[in-house]
Amino acid sequence: MNPSGTVLVNYGANRPFTISPNSGYDISNVTVDGVSQGPISAYTFMNVVTNHTISAVFATATPPTLRISANGSGGLDIVWPDTYSGQLLWSPTIGPGAAWNPVGTTPVHVGGQYRVAITPTAAESFYGLGR
Numbered sequence: 447m448n449p450s451g452t453v454l455v456n457y458g459a460n461r462p463f464t465i466s467p468n469s470g471y472d473i474s475n476v477t478v479d480g481v482s483q484g485p486i487s488a489y490t491f492m493n494v495v496t497n498h499t500i501s502a503v504f505a506t507a508t509p510p511t512l513r514i515s516a517n518g519s520g521g522l523d524i525v526w527p528d529t530y531s532g533q534l535l536w537s538p539t540i541g542p543g544a545a546w547n548p549v550g551t552t553p554v555h556v557g558g559q560y561r562v563a564i565t566p567t568a569a570e571s572f573y574g575l576g577r
Contacts, residue, residue: 447502455494462490467504470533474505510534521565524549528558536564 448464455461465487467473473485478500483489491498510530517523524534534553535546553560 447500455491457495458493460490460492461494462488463500464488465502467507470507471504472507474503476500476502517563519563519565521563523561523563525559525561528555528560530560534560534562 448466453461465473465476473487476483476486476489478489479498489500491500507530510526512534513525515523515525526534534549536549549562549564551562551564553562
């Protein structure tokens with residue numbers, strides 16, 4: 447949250463706050479003076495004449511819904527919304543002992559979505575985890 451900690455505000459002034467999660471996290475809830483505001487990214491105290499409180503709770507980012515399709519080059523195109531800013535991961539196995547690795551290709555950003563093209567070999571498996 448910016449600013450953070452105890453913040454002094456001139457009597458009657460306005461004070462904006464920006465709430466930004468670290469990469470891989472989403473804003474879960476913001477509480478202002480004990481009242482839940484939901485997952486907002488900004489709040490301004492107007493005409494400050496008394497003490498106020500603001501706090502934020504963050505949660506691990508929800509994995510994106512992936513759209514996977516064959517691409518004409520023997521590979522797969524994977525597309526997801528750009529509202530997800532975390533890493534896209536893959537594993538040769540799934541379940542206990544899975545070794546999740548970042549997809550090595552830099553995604554292309556086009557029209558509100560990210561897209562990567564991968565070409566798995568015969569020795570690799572690809573798993574799409576849905577919700």
